[in-house]
Amino acid sequence: MTEVIRDVATLRMLQGTWRRAGESIGLVPTMGALHAGHMALVQAAREECAHVIATVFVNPTQFSPSEDLDAYPDVFDADLQLLRDNRVDVCFAPTRDIMYPDGFATTVRVSGLTDHLCGATRPGHFDGVTQVVAKLLNLGAADRAYFGQKDWQQLAVVRQMARDLNFPTEIVGVPTVRAADGLALSSRNVYLTEAEREIAPVLNRTLRNAAAQIARGHGAAGVCEASARALIEAGFSSVDYLECRDAQTLAAQERPNPGTARVFAAAKLGKARLIDNVAVG
Numbered sequence: 001m002t003e004v005i006r007d008v009a010t011l012r013m014l015q016g017t018w019r020r021a022g023e024s025i026g027l028v029p030t031m032g033a034l035h036a037g038h039m040a041l042v043q044a045a046r047e048e049c050a051h052v053i054a055t056v057f058v059n060p061t062q063f064s065p066s067e068d069l070d071a072y073p074d075v076f077d078a079d080l081q082l083l084r085d086n087r088v089d090v091c092f093a094p095t096r097d098i099m100y101p102d103g104f105a106t107t108v109r110v111s112g113l114t115d116h117l118c119g120a121t122r123p124g125h126f127d128g129v130t131q132v133v134a135k136l137l138n139l140g141a142a143d144r145a146y147f148g149q150k151d152w153q154q155l156a157v158v159r160q161m162a163r164d165l166n167f168p169t170e171i172v173g174v175p176t177v178r179a180a181d182g183l184a185l186s187s188r189n190v191y192l193t194e195a196e197r198e199i200a201p202v203l204n205r206t207l208r209n210a211a212a213q214i215a216r217g218h219g220a221a222g223v224c225e226a227s228a229r230a231l232i233e234a235g236f237s238s239v240d241y242l243e244c245r246d247a248q249t250l251a252a253q254e255r256p257n258p259g260t261a262r263v264f265a266a267a268k269l270g271k272a273r274l275i276d277n278v279a280v281g
């Protein structure tokens with residue numbers, strides 16, 4: 001039975017009990033509207049840890065004023081059912097006041113990795129991510145915390161933060177779960193109309209084509225430019241970025257060595273901003 005916890009003291013008490021018993025804890029941070037992608041993280045945590053804490057918190061500090069915070073899907077009962085079906089021990093679902101009480105004043109900023117991709121197109125976004133993940137890592141006192149490779153840059157930024165600030169939690173990346181047509185599962189896919197949902201898999205297909213061409217030796221800049229054009233021709237309204245970058249440092253790559261780079265994209269389709277990334281070679 002999944003226990004719903006909304007306050008810090010109860011969470012601390014429970015994880016203290018587990019720690020004293022020498023039982024390991026896996027943490028799965030989410031913003032809710034859960035799907036099979038989130039459940040892959042839960043599954044990985046269940047395989048490696050005695051207890052699993054999933055957090056459901058739509059973190060306001062990682063949204064800019066023009067973004068979809070107010071529209072973000074809120075389906076807590078369905079989320080809880082999914083967590084129960086997947087035998088999660090605790091659903092930590094704090095209120096905004098609990099996470100950010102009056103007088104809250106601390107920011108955590110990872111520089112360098114956040115200069116590119118979503119960091120450049122969503123200014124301040126990763127400061128909000130590292131702020132909330134730092135808090136959740138402290139609150140969860142987890143041995144391992146699980147993040148999806150769909151948000152590759154987020155995973156890299158969280159890893160860097162955990163390393164730099166000596167968080168004792170191991171950060172684990174989990175492969176992207178996709179629909180049969182290749183579209184990466186995302187809570188934001190519910191924004192797509194039926195017609196847009198037909199177009200959406202073009203993002204992954206285009207990235208895979210781009211990665212294959214770059215792996216064959218074509219220059220990344222030209223390939224990425226043509227791929228961005230292909231997305232617009234397919235019906236995407238704009239492309240925030242489509243770039244080939246080093247998988248670890250996120251430095252731009254023109255002719256990467258096999259296995260070292262990925263192609264990353266964010267593009268808008270109707271009300272949704274979709275992101276994806278694939279390996280080169």
Ligand code: AMP
Pocket residue numbers: 029030031032036037038040041146147148149150151174175176177178184185186187
């Ligand atoms: P979100 O609720 O969108 O903030 O996502 C919470 C976590 O689930 C993040 O670590 C995401 O990278 C991960 N995630 C979201 N979608 C997927 C997916 N399709 N496959 C794997 N992980 C995912």
